[in-house]
Amino acid sequence: MKIYYEDSMPYGQEFFADLGECEAFSHKTITPALIADADVLLTRSTTKVTPALLSQANKLKFVGTATAGTDHVDKYYLQTQGIPFVSAGGCNAVAVAEYVLSTLFVLANKYNWQVQNQTVGIVGAGHVGTALAKHLSALGIEYKLCDPPLQEAGDSRNLVSMEEIMQCDVISLHVPWIKEGPHPTESMFDANRLAQLSGQQVLINACRGEVLDNDAALALLQKGKGFKLVLDVWDNEPNINLDLIPFTELATAHIAGHTIEGKARGTEMLYTALCQQLGVQASKVLSNYLPIAEPSSINLHKSQDDWSSLSDLVLDVYNIAKDDAQFKKLVNSGEQFRYIRKHYPIRREFSAIKVNTGNFVHSKAIYDLGFLC
Ligand SMILES: NC(=O)c1ccc[n+]([C@@H]2O[C@H](COP(=O)([O-])OP(=O)(O)OC[C@H]3O[C@@H](n4cnc5c(N)ncnc54)[C@H](O)[C@@H]3O)[C@@H](O)[C@H]2O)c1
Numbered sequence: 221m222k223i224y225y226e227d228s229m230p231y232g233q234e235f236f237a238d239l240g241e242c243e244a245f246s247h248k249t250i251t252p253a254l255i256a257d258a259d260v261l262l263t264r265s266t267t268k269v270t271p272a273l274l275s276q277a278n279k280l281k282f283v284g285t286a287t288a289g290t291d292h293v294d295k296y297y298l299q300t301q302g303i304p305f306v307s308a309g310g311c312n313a314v315a316v317a318e319y320v321l322s323t324l325f326v327l328a329n330k331y332n333w334q335v336q337n338q339t340v341g342i343v344g345a346g347h348v349g350t351a352l353a354k355h356l357s358a359l360g361i362e363y364k365l366c367d368p369p370l371q372e373a374g375d376s377r378n379l380v381s382m383e384e385i386m387q388c389d390v391i392s393l394h395v396p397w398i399k400e401g402p403h404p405t406e407s408m409f410d411a412n413r414l415a416q417l418s419g420q421q422v423l424i425n426a427c428r429g430e431v432l433d434n435d436a437a438l439a440l441l442q443k444g445k446g447f448k449l450v451l452d453v454w455d456n457e458p459n460i461n462l463d464l465i466p467f468t469e470l471a472t473a474h475i476a477g478h479t480i481e482g483k484a485r486g487t488e489m490l491y492t493a494l495c496q497q498l499g500v501q502a503s504k505v506l507s508n509y510l511p512i513a514e515p516s517s518i519n520l521h522k523s524q525d526d527w528s529s530l531s532d533l534v535l536d537v538y539n540i541a542k543d544d545a546q547f548k549k550l551v552n553s554g555e556q557f558r559y560i561r562k563h564y565p566i567r568r569e570f571s572a573i574k575v576n577t578g579n580f581v582h583s584k585a586i587y588d589l590g591f592l593c
């Protein structure tokens with residue numbers, strides 16, 4: 221059996237080698253001819269899985285993406301061909317939640333806010349939205365969730381309208397890119413909605429660039445409309461509108477989900493699904509491969525107040541300001557955008573790090589964030 225996996229997938233060889241003959245490919249050089257003998261195709265979001273790409277893969281039996289987003293895959297085509305398709309929803313939900321938390325602490329330090337006094341509006345209450353809500357809850361930060369599809373499906377949580385979300389201090393977007401149907405998300409934040417934001421409000425987009433009209437945002441910001449924009453994802457990646465960058469508070473190269481755990485969990489999820497498809501017992505687990513974090517334990521800083529200690533801890537483990545500075549220094553083309561993503565430094569999730577909290581008053585919050593005791 222021939223298995224092709226995208227080279228940006230961590231531990232691809234380790235997970236799949238026992239299941240067949242494995243070959244890594246780059247999204248930059250993959251062609252229909254290269255994967256003509258594929259039984260299995262495993263990608264990340266950088267490979268566009270189109271009928272054209274699969275046109276010679278006549279014995280393809282399984283396609284998987286080790287990502288949460290699936291907009292790069294022609295799922296309808298796979299269905300018409302009877303080819304099973306699997307994605308890795310939830311693999312990087314915690315990574316994105318930690319990205320948003322880091323954003324909150326960085327902006328709180330910059331603008332002298334009390335982070336605990338902010339209300340966060342979460343659009344999309346799926347894996348990422350729920351993980352973010354859990355993190356905010358651990359810290360006692362108020363949040364609201366908006367998800368009309370889940371609301372219609374009878375989700376038991378207290379889901380609110382977009383109008384209520386628009387009143388929040390911070391709005392964080394966690395929906396798939398959906399072009400049509402009853403709840404499309406493409407340009408959900410269009411010129412009209414963006415114009416309703418005040419100068420104090422923060423808008424974070426860490427889902428898909430096309431959910432927020434980048435041109436409209438730029439036009440408003442150029443006119444002095446002062447909402448605070450944080451972008452991890454962009455229209456038309458990797459060839460993004462570079463003019464927008466100076467108007468962002470924080471900007472990164474679509475790396476919100478790029479912890480080692482977030483990426484590798486995606487590989488593990490595909491491995492489990494492929495084993496199931498093949499009727500083989502899954503015997504490998506991610507914990508066999510993940511390296512020990514560096515450092516693997518942290519002593520809580522003795523800061524002037526409790527919230528500073530929490531802020532210092534979160535920013536010690538992941539400080540988005542560093543990614544923002546690197547991005548703004550380096551990015552000047554689509555190629556550079558890709559380069560920054562490919563060479564993203566090792567980032568760990570809170571769950572890889574033990575915190576010695578001593579008798580810190582918020583020890584429970586720290587463990588509820590996922591840190592090890
Ligand atoms: N930047 C990154 O690194 C990164 C990482 C993970 C996911 N993502 C993106 O974020 C998206 C969400 O990820 P997830 O794992 O939570 O997916 P998910 O499928 O678990 O959740 C998405 C939620 O959005 C809701 N939704 C759909 N249309 C909506 C609308 N019009 N208004 C409000 N809610 C709506 C759905 O009902 C669902 O509950 C992914 O599709 C992916 O594109 C980006």
Ligand SMILES: O=C(O)[C@H](O)[C@H](O)COP(=O)(O)O
Pocket residue numbers: 228264265266286287288289290312474475476477478
């Ligand atoms: O959808 C996802 O899971 C994320 O956007 C993910 O981070 C994409 O990662 P990539 O395929 O670009 O490595």
